[in-house]
Amino acid sequence: MPIESNVLNNGALNPNSLMWFRNDLRLGDNPALNAACEYAGVHGGKVRAVYLVTPKQWQHHHVAPMQIDFIRRHLELLARSLGALGIPLDVLYGQVFDDTAALLVDYVNEHQIGAIFAGKEPEINEQRRDNALIASGLNLTLLQQDCLLAPGAVLNLSGDMYKVFTPFSKKWKQIAASMQILPVPVPAPVGSAITQIAPIVFDCPMRSSEAWQAGEGAAKRILERFLNQNVAEYQVLRDFPAEEGTSRLSPYLALGIISPKQCVAAILQRFPEALVDYTSPAKTWLNELMWREFYRHLLVAFPRLSMGHNFNALGDGIKWRNDKAEFNAWCEGRTGYPLVDAAMRQLNQTGWMHNRLRMLVASFLTKHLLIDWRWGEQYFRQQLIDGDLAANNGGWQWSAGTGCDAQPYFRVFSPLSQSAKFDSDCEFIKRFVPELSEVSNKAIHEIKCSAAYEAAKVDLFAPPELEGKSATYPAPIVEHSFARKRAIEVLSALKKG
Incomplete structure (x- = not known):
């Protein structure tokens, strides 16, 4: 599709500018927005703003339905704030990043846009998209604001x-x-206030984010x-x-x-x-x-991090067990370790998890169960309202021992020691694992596998003895000392030669 609107017949650039919002849904400290306003001011033009919705791309990137709803709610508030500055916000609907060029070309042609401004993004797919747009001839200026x-x-x-x-x-x-x-200030109004703001509707799966204030x-x-x-x-x-x-x-x-x-x-x-x-x-x-x-x-x-590669190439030699039943038990908060289960249920119920618990459950999945960190990273991304590739990838690889400046492979968190130290009165555990509400705190922090399991040191075991334990709460999925020893052996692939 031709890009015609950047230049007028007399050879001058079109005076109108476009702010392309991505992961920078704010007016304050937004250099790209200020640059768009400055461009229009210098050239005597108008400012418009767009946000591109790409549901299939979100699905490919495992964006959580709760985070998508959070985006939608923020866009509605952003549209009103931009409207007060005289800047209309239009939502353009595609499916994947490959649709971006056609959507933007049509838009800049229709509205005689001379320049597009946006914030840089660190992920490889986003960078490739932007580089392709610039190579196609779009006058796209990227500013660092992340x-x-x-x-x-x-x-x-x-x-x-x-x-x-x-x-x-x-x-x-x-x-x-x-x-x-x-911080860069909010730009001054560039036109008359826009009071008629249409509701923003996304045609893709969403989950309510109302527990979090928007704006x-x-x-x-x-x-x-x-x-x-x-x-x-x-x-x-x-x-x-x-x-x-x-x-x-x-x-x-x-x-x-x-x-x-x-x-x-x-x-x-x-x-x-x-x-x-x-x-x-x-x-x-x-x-x-x-x-x-x-x-x-x-x-x-290191762009390979965006593509699911181990930062430490030695991690490619790890023989993950990848037991699907155990992975499902971890996802659902049924591991038999109360703090691990409480953390996973917090994630599933609220779309958020306490930071220390993120380290604990990641360590448990990768070291106690020897399940590939990428499985956990993907599951987190599908649930988290604060999903972010850089932080999610960095945290998971740190926990697995495969990342940059990672936790040593031989460091294995004890779930029971962690619960005794950081939730000693079991307030958090009992909030999310109500089956244990009548169980003594001491018993919760001292769950043990059966003597038969201790002797056999195998993956199958009889239920532990737990004072007052509800029949609906599972036995520990694996015994800690056995899991620790097994993890150190398997993850020794990370040992430097």
Whole structure:
């Protein structure tokens, strides 16, 4: 399809601009939106905005139905906010990324668009899509707004991407401390307010996300409340799933409803020393933001990560068991380990899981059950409201021992030790595993397999003895010490020669 609208008959560029929203559903700190407004202002044109819906691509990328609903709700609010600036938001419907070119060409021709602006994305399919669009002749300008420091900006002395987080974080802080971290303001209105906003409807499977507040304003309020009330205790409380100790900002960061620059700027407003003082109350949460950037930088530096490859090529030699029945038991929260099951039921019921529990259940799947981390990564992506390839891939490969700066293959979490340490009164466990509500906390933390199983050391076993255990709660799927020994043997494929 011809691209005709970029240039007028007199050879000048068309004055109108287009903001293409992707995972940056915000007005504040959105350089691409500001660039679109500036372009139209300079050329005396108008600004429009689009969002492309591609249900089959979402399905291919295993995007959770709850996250899709969250996107839809945010788009409705975004449309109103843009309308107040005089910018109409149109939703274009395709199926896959390959439909993007035709949709955009038709749109720029119809509305005489001279330039398109969008935020860069780190994933390989998204990069290939954008490169193809630029090669086709579309005047597409991509701006970095997904990370505080752009991928490729934090390199070692050899000019390579860091493969260990600690030196990356030190360099990241050093660079960030030398910058003025000022979020880009919301642009001024560019036209008359648009008051008639049509409802946004997606024709694809969705699951209600109503438990999460929608909108840029909600994200800012959550950030403010966290920094005012919880950030100083985050280092301790973040490990206890029954506590409201985490920021709960991950769904908003995943969709770009709030930016990392806005988060860091808000930290520095309250804790100006946070980037240089290792005793700052904000250091632990700042560290989490740096892990997010680390994984995104890795995705750009090593595109194979977007394609499901082990970061550590030695991981290709692991002989995964991949037992489908055991995988289903893990997915459904029927492993017989109460904290693992409570965590998986939290995921299935709410679309979110506490961070420490993500590490626990990932370790359990890959090490106790020896199931390929990619199975777990995909299942998480299909459920999580905060689904994000970089963080999801990074976390799963870290847990499996196959990733960059990963947990050692011989470190295997004990589910019972974890529950005794981080949910000692079983408040979280009993909230999500009600079958155990009448069981003593001591019994829950000391579940054991039968003596016959202990002697045989095989995968089949008799139910354990559990005081007051409901008949509906399963026996442990595997005994811990046996599973640990087996995992170390199998995962020794990761041992450096």
